[in-house]
Amino acid sequence: MSSDDESHARGLRRLRRYTFFTLIGSGPLSLFMSASFLASSDMDPTVLPLAAGAVVGSVVFCTSALALHWHGEGMWRRRIFWGLGAALLVAGAAVEASTHQIGDAWAAPAGLLVAEVTLWAPRGKRARALMTGSACAVALVAVLASAGLMARESVLMAMVLVAVVAATPVCQLWHYQVALDLEEARGLAAKLAVAEERLRFAGELHDIQGGNLQAITLKAQVARRLLDRDPGRAAEEIHAVEELARTALKDTREVVGGYRKVALTDEIDSAARILKSAGVQATVPDEAPTLDADTEKLLGLLVREATTNLIRHAEPTAANVSIVEVDAQITVTVTNNGAPEPTDGGHGLSMLVERFGEAGGKVEHEHDGDRFVLKGTLPKAPAPMQPLRPLRIGPRPRRAVRR
Structure with missing residues (x-):
């Protein structure tokens, strides 16, 4: 492996680690944001532990679903984890709503749920799925706010937090996939370059040696016919074959070394000599x-x-x-x-x-x-x-x- 290949492989490994930690790190980051909102809320102390447990469980299940996606696990396990996370999110919000207006602590876990749903969509359609999922979450908050279950300011908070938390892992995975595609394209380009060089070499060898070998064949045939009738002339033809063979060997070495240049004047002179030799x-x-x-x-x-x-x-x-x-x-x-x-x-x-x-x-x-x-x-x-x-x-x- 060349130094450039090693550098590319090393950079790709670093990007893979960075992407993994960013993906998994979105869970603790969401948990930190939710904890900040819960700590500053005036929620009933008897309900607060239940709400906090629901937030933690929802974040853990959704982060686990994202980790399964990273490792290429089947869809059914991811959907089970997502369903459990969504159920805990709804249950926790319902518990809070029973004694108090629903706060903003649920926006970040909702963003993780939207991110996981986005990754269910095929590549090329995930941007649309991300926008649709975020819009649905914000619309739900708007409905709850209009019903008096949430503050109107929570709509703006949901627009920001849901979109940012959902977009972070999705965009990071997209970035890593683009890097993989570029690396694959680079490898394909290297293979195509090798194939092109082989074709070029084959073409050069055919172009250069075709005339030389044909002239050698012609001279050898002439020498064979003259061997009994005119030994002196046959010796001249054999000497010409020897010279042509040396030229062919020299041209082959130049082709291998990449130094052979085709000039029109040289080819015309060579054609004149070959035609003269053929009578x-x-x-x-x-x-x-x-x-x-x-x-x-x-x-x-x-x-x-x-x-x-x-x-x-x-x-x-x-x-x-x-x-x-x-x-x-x-x-x-x-x-x-x-x-x-x-x-x-x-x-x-x-x-x-x-x-x-x-x-x-x-x-x-x-x-x-x-x-x-x-x-x-x-x-x-x-x-x-x-x-x-x-x-x-x-x-x-x-x-x-x-x-």
């Missing part, structure tokens, strides 16, 4: 425009994928790579003959379509007889740290690479 007459641009890194990477991947597919699936004699800049867009087109019958696009083309789409561009391909055209278009962004220059309209100068 294909190729025409490629003399130079590539200066582009931002992301655009160069995508266009370079398109040239690489087209070259790999051309060697692997077609039997071309000629190929053409062109670059056209029009307005704020740049298009790279790879054309070859000797294409086989059209088939469903492979993984490489699907990957290109997805990547170009994410960058605001598009990839098109079409068959015309034995002619295959692959075209990729991207919005052209100014290269970093480069002065702006006029766009060149039309195809770039091209150079011929002959057998």
